[in-house]
Amino acid sequence: MPEVYDTWSAHVESWTGGPYPQFFVVRYEDMSERPVETFGKMAGFLGLNPAADRLERAISNASFDVLCTQEREKSFKEKPVHAEAFFREGKRGQRRERFSYVPEGF
Structure with missing residues (x-):
């Protein structure tokens, strides 16, 4: 690609x-x-x-709240050194506030 x-x-x-x-x-x-x-x-x-139950469990385990809790308790290796946290706010549409370009359909 x-x-x-x-x-x-x-x-x-x-x-x-x-x-x-x-x-x-x-x-x-x-x-x-x-x-x-x-x-x-x-x-x-x-x-x-x-x-279906396994898919729903995976979705639950990947929720923003669960991931934030894991980051607070155990850290998160993908977090940039300069960042306070990897997971910011988890708000929908935030990319429009953060990024200068959002492609059509996004």
């Missing part, structure tokens, strides 16, 4: 603008608003077919 290192806009367009069968784009808003449907599609894309 081609990837452009230019402006943020060009970079985002490089991985969201084309039909890449090996690439699955998911938005935080989709996971938040329709978690079972979104995570179900993601699991299907990965070739998985989890039972």
Whole structure:
């Protein structure tokens, strides 16, 4: 899959603008608003077919609150050194406030 290192806009367009069968784009808003449907599609894309109870348990364990608690208690290795925390606020639509470019449909 081609990837452009230019402006943020060009970079985002490089991985969201084309039909890449090996690439699955998911938005935080989709996971938040329709978690079972979104995570179900993601699991299907990965070739998985989890039972409904297992999918719901995975969704619960990946909730913003659970992940924030884990970060507070055990840290989070992906957190940048300069950042106070990896997980910020968990608010839907926040990307529009934080990023200078948001592609169509996002």
